Amino acid sequence: MSKEVIVIVLLAVAGFLAGGVYSTYRTAKVLSAILGVCALVAVGAAVAWMVS
Secondary structure (H helix, E strand, O other), rough: OOOHHHHEEEEEEEHHHHHHHHHHHHOOOHHHHHHHHHHHHHHHHHHHHHHH
C-alpha cells in the first residue's frame, strides 16, 4: 500500500473512534475516555506516518 492510503485509513479509524466517543459520552464515560485516547493515538500515528 502507498503511504497516502495508510494515512487516510488511520484518519478514518480516528474519525470512527471519535464518533464512538460522541455516542458513548453520556452513558459510559470510562469507555468514552478510552475511545478518545485511541482516537488520539490513531491521529498521532497518521501524522507520524505522513512525516516519515
